[in-house]
Amino acid sequence: MSGSPMSGTPRSGAPTSGTRPDPGDSPPLTVAVTGAGGSGAVTAGLILLEAVAAAGLFGLLRRSAGPQIRGGESAALLRFGPAPVHCAGDRCDLLAALDWANHERFAEEIPLDADSLVLTDPAAGTPPAVVAAGDAALREIGFADSARERAGGRPNMVAVGAAGALAGLPLDALLDGAARTLAGKGEAVVAAARACIRAGFDLADPAERLRKPASAPAEIPQRWHINGNEAAGLGALRAGVRFVAAYPITPASEMLEWLAPRLERLGGTLLQAEDELASVNMIIGSAFGGVPALTATSGPGLSLMLEGIGLAVASETPIVVVDVMRGGPSTGIPTKSEQSDLNAALYGLHGDAPHLVLAALDIGDCAHTVAWATRLAWQLQTAAIVLSDQSLGQSRMVGEPAPVAEEPLAALQHPTAAGDAPFRRYAVTADGISPMSVPGEPGLAYTADGLEHDPTGAPSSRAADHADQLDKRRHKLLAHDYGPHWAEITEPADPDAVALTLLTFGACRGAVLEAAARLRAGGHAVRTVALRLLAPLRRRALMHALGDTRVLVVEQSHGAQLFHYLHAEQALPAHARSLARAGPLPLRPGEIVDAAAALIDAHRGGP
């Protein structure tokens, strides 16, 4: 949550592991717009998100598409409310179907129930069984007919108006959203869209409104409009990254696309490499040259980079690799989210190769975590793997900005004196951090090496050198003071009453926070711990945070990778339980609430 407590008071400084209040009590609303390729469902979603911002609310826009490469059916899934929104909800309140093309593909992602309202255009055919047979209330609205009445009118804009009205968004905000979103398309398009939005707004039956119309506040605090890939890129720039080499891959490519022109504006470079083997070695080259460098990829690319990451560890060259995770294994489900690369990130390097693994906790936090990872990599002269995932990377939020951390990029540990002996680049020091020079510094040349080496860098297979360097590389990571950033911890009103801790990492933190709020509202005192720094694990701090509470480890993988990792580190009590589910569907707060409630019930009356 990168220091943006839900109370709404912008807090400066780095995120803390302190207490945070529960979210506001007006629960967020989920609105979905779906349609065939070219129907403009996604544009509708973007306009609604802008409207949410204009109304002074917070929002999260996810997207989903069918298997077609381009032009297939797609869905925009918007959740918004008066407090920051960090996860998908349990259900969909309002579905505006522009048509029903392959709608069944979205059925699992758009859970409808008796309280759901479905807008359907009679001109676009009848709803499929999966919708018609359900309990949701169906309302016919002639999106297409209404659009046809207006010059340049499009049904998706009518839907924006109708859905916006029912969702309680002010007309002005909707019109403003359209103007912003369509600005690049010319005035005529904007005018037509606005006409259709007005028409749609009027078509909606005020009696069926799901929320009272919000009135835009006089002054709206500064908000970020950003997705996780962009935020990660921004974090990299903040921390001083000026070279990026990468190979395109879903869902990481947008980070690269965002970075390329912006790096250039800062005098840096993005280089599209021939493959991931090249990109990881290119950033090692840059870092060796003293220029902070990053690459971004997803699971298959991470696999290919592991040898290079090991080289960075052994040669003590700082690099940052952002893995925007998707469904695995192998090519898996490239367009959907999962947290299942945790094992590969923690353990994938051959040999004993301690390194940093971090996970971004939400969209905005991608900026904070990538920046922190970059600083740590340079302070500790090692490789940092930052885990993001498709649900963060490709979802767009309107939310609170991630604060800029005070710390600048750590200076290199410079040799105090050149001396006449060969430069001892890999000298053993008290904190495990050896002096590092960069090319251009006379008298401080050395050869960085992935072969085991002595303190000068000369290859050595002596047991003492191996032990020294292994000890040093482990020690420097363990001895570092990571401060409060290692996790975000939230407490219930009465921290002493906590019976259950929800422990998670990365993107699941959103659903966990929401589940905790509901549990607390239901009278259960639960704590949440969301790990940002996974390796080295702050075991003591974590065990302290867990206290003697019951623990439920929540994550989105089939193999319960976090749960096993924490056991590997002996950081969990034996009675800890696991809630682990694979993608592609997001982990929903309701699932967590159910699992937590069952656990609390099972143990009512003592452990």
Added chain:
Amino acid sequence: MSGSPMSGTPRSGAPTSGTRPDPGDSPPLTVAVTGAGGSGAVTAGLILLEAVAAAGLFGLLRRSAGPQIRGGESAALLRFGPAPVHCAGDRCDLLAALDWANHERFAEEIPLDADSLVLTDPAAGTPPAVVAAGDAALREIGFADSARERAGGRPNMVAVGAAGALAGLPLDALLDGAARTLAGKGEAVVAAARACIRAGFDLADPAERLRKPASAPAEIPQRWHINGNEAAGLGALRAGVRFVAAYPITPASEMLEWLAPRLERLGGTLLQAEDELASVNMIIGSAFGGVPALTATSGPGLSLMLEGIGLAVASETPIVVVDVMRGGPSTGIPTKSEQSDLNAALYGLHGDAPHLVLAALDIGDCAHTVAWATRLAWQLQTAAIVLSDQSLGQSRMVGEPAPVAEEPLAALQHPTAAGDAPFRRYAVTADGISPMSVPGEPGLAYTADGLEHDPTGAPSSRAADHADQLDKRRHKLLAHDYGPHWAEITEPADPDAVALTLLTFGACRGAVLEAAARLRAGGHAVRTVALRLLAPLRRRALMHALGDTRVLVVEQSHGAQLFHYLHAEQALPAHARSLARAGPLPLRPGEIVDAAAALIDAHRGGP
């Protein structure tokens, strides 16, 4: 131990996890021969090993070399005795130094003490401080002078004679060893060598003999002369592997060199690939075609193969990858042993990708474990990673043959009927094993895929398909009956009195067995468990084997990877302790005895 109990009675059938007696009581002797490049130290070691065999004894020959690519100093380290030898000893009994070129490089590997005898040739200079300053007894023998007196004589052969005599090897056995080892060099060379050996034998002072001369038994049971790389190759051939694609790498290359001509004799093929990305995908191609296939590599190559291994897991294509581990991380110490690729083998694949990980327990067991892994890979349609290491792969033993397992290569799970619908290659079945066809079978075509898929193999991003296939791929591994092969367990005389279990995997098993024997001799009732099947972990069976004893987990890595893995699987009691040390030096029985004794002492009087 691959079914060859130290009692010496050849046992047929697969190795069992049953009880095995302690080794014989005449402790093995360690003889080292060292010398500059071209001095023939290694040839001397090979002759001594052959002599050991001719004398009806068991032996283990390790080698060590300096950093020179070729022609640098090298050492042959032979350990032999009346019972099978499975590990390096704690110390060196006898060192024959042909010269002292860079001898200090071997000092750590050749521990000398007051009971050690050092043969030094005055013509080759004075012993270095590391030797001269020690307690070892020095004896001057004129290897070079004696050799010069004989036509074609060489100092190393004189050393063979002298060292052999002092080590109690019969002259006939030494002469026989020379004849066998040098057979390819022509009669004159053999004759000269034999003359030198005789001379050396006579130069040794019988009063200084470390062992009484052994007399060769009338009949010697069948013995294997093999190193672990050759044994692994043999296991592959036994199990039906007929295609190998690989890229050279130390210390795996010899396996490939052994396999290439032999595969050909069996109508198979070895293909030297352009890199490891190619080799792993080539064997996937072969296996898809129905021909069992294998590749061998070491850490850096394993890293590069991880993406391909994940493809095999997701597409359910059986492959076998042998990782002959060396010092890590990165390029590390290519010529020395370590067990530090365990993490990468267990966890290195991105996504949830359950697969098989096995470890060979000794040189002979490389044959058994590779064969078993191949069968399992085909039965379970998945990837098997077999861990060997430099200490197994490149050490040569004279020992008991690994028995041929009864089971033939598992037949493919064939579809019962072709049907008219598309072939359901990835159908969900009770045991998790789907029907698999191979090209050439009409009506059974399908497209294997690393994308998530439905039962026909068509790409699918549906949650239900993902869950089904993830469940299936996990279930088939967990549901399989692996029989007793998962570990080798040895018990003390009174199994009920066990207070400590030494738990290990792979090559450390040799030192653990010897440590256990010594502890037992010292009155400590210890059990040993050496894991051959690491993943899926037979957790229940392991916990049953551990009972409520104290546990010391023994392994050769800096990060205590096995220890953490077993905790990850919640298979260890909280009071388990770790003895983990990185390479390059072998883990010695004495280290284990010390750690175990300390643990026993600490807990004398109850846990």
Added chain:
Amino acid sequence: MTAAHGRSTEQLKASIPSLRAKDYKSDVKPVWCPGCGHFGVLAALTKTLAYLELPPEQVAVVSGIGCSSRLPAYLAVHGFHGVHGRALPLATGLKAARPELTVIAAGGDGDGFSIGGNHFLHACRRNQDLTYIVMDNEVYGMTKGQASPTTQPDWCRSKLTPHGTGMRRFQPAAIALAAGASFIARGFAGDPNGLTRLLAAAIEHPGFAFVQVLSPCRTFRPEQQEWKQLVHACELGPAHDAARAAELIQRDDGLGLGLLFEQKIPVYAAGVAADAADTLTAAERLAAIEAEHCR
């Protein structure tokens, strides 16, 4: 070598009635955008297989990742949709293990020339009896329009390379020739008949046959619709002398269609069949190998 693929091609051919192109299509619906060139390649390939009367079960089509690499699933032959860039190693392993199969590798310019470039070089050198079809649209379609190795250096429509790649274009034919390929052809997805002829020749060529197919990406390279007008019959004619071909291909405009180079050279035979005079059974041969280590 193991398993139930013992039937001879003759037996199999006899057992099936002659097939038509559509019989080589599977029921899986392509994910391709309407108008994508890859449809043309799919059509030409099924025609080719029908024309050559190849029993579907004797054909395997393997690929990497990309829009183009989706091809195998749309065919009713054995298929493998592997990982990005590794179609050729998959094909090499399969062919080495099962030499009697017709093995075709297929994919895109990104898959084959960027991440897979090394395998391309070495497959050309190896001259194994494979066919390799690269559907070249000078872009990464699947990942939404980045520059590929064959993209013009000044194409700046990708946000990743806003000023273009600034890199010389990858010349597939020139590289294949320099690497030692024995069959090099260029086809066009919009010319199904010509492409069918080339594919048939490629499959029949003994050795490694490389077919670059200009296959427009409607979505990210709409300007490639002009290829229809720009392609022309190859002026070189198949040059059988490598040095001469090298010069001609260097001068080539990249849009000439036809067989650019062909040479009959020995086909790579992985391994060597066991000595025919050697009458030992497999078990006896294995026993002899075991015996080498026994004493």
Added chain:
Amino acid sequence: MTAAHGRSTEQLKASIPSLRAKDYKSDVKPVWCPGCGHFGVLAALTKTLAYLELPPEQVAVVSGIGCSSRLPAYLAVHGFHGVHGRALPLATGLKAARPELTVIAAGGDGDGFSIGGNHFLHACRRNQDLTYIVMDNEVYGMTKGQASPTTQPDWCRSKLTPHGTGMRRFQPAAIALAAGASFIARGFAGDPNGLTRLLAAAIEHPGFAFVQVLSPCRTFRPEQQEWKQLVHACELGPAHDAARAAELIQRDDGLGLGLLFEQKIPVYAAGVAADAADTLTAAERLAAIEAEHCR
């Protein structure tokens, strides 16, 4: 861009006395076998650096893994001994980040043409201002004598390929040319003066300069000692026309020494310097980027 490398080359040159070849050698003793060709390359490279008067701290030599790839540690310049096959990406990243440095990548035929073949292709295309020295001994020395891509197809001294590889040899110059390299030369480790001249020209060439150095492996290819007699001055002369060079290189016997091809084309400039008219500070530019997402 960060760190303390702000001094200009001029300042640095002025501050050091003129260096001799041996000043570019480190104290680390080579692991090479006596008589290994790589010694010759080391000698020629130190001479070249001295001749060009390059301040050691302005030079970086990066490599992969192999006997040849041990080179950096034997030099007194900045070095990186990376992983097998990845010398060129290391060099590319370093040069992109620090354009003012003289960056040299070095390694063997296995490192560069087998596992590293893809990077070779793309580095040639990229034409970044780098020098790439491949010490070609037609064998994997480090791993004890397996065939490399440049090995003769019938060389059967490796147990891995007992009948030879059966693969056409990798033609480094032809591939480099086809891939678009702008400078291609061939030297011989046994001709240190000629090699020094070529290396100097390569380093001074603006763009990607590839130098194949025939560097005999005494241990695993003893017959290469004959190269001394067989090498000859290149008969082609530098062909400035790529098509003509292609033909000539195809006919080349692989032992001709000299500059085989050179062309002056634009050098790859990673990124584009920020608009000169734009007077914002870096902090202001970053703030402007931040502002794009704020409302």
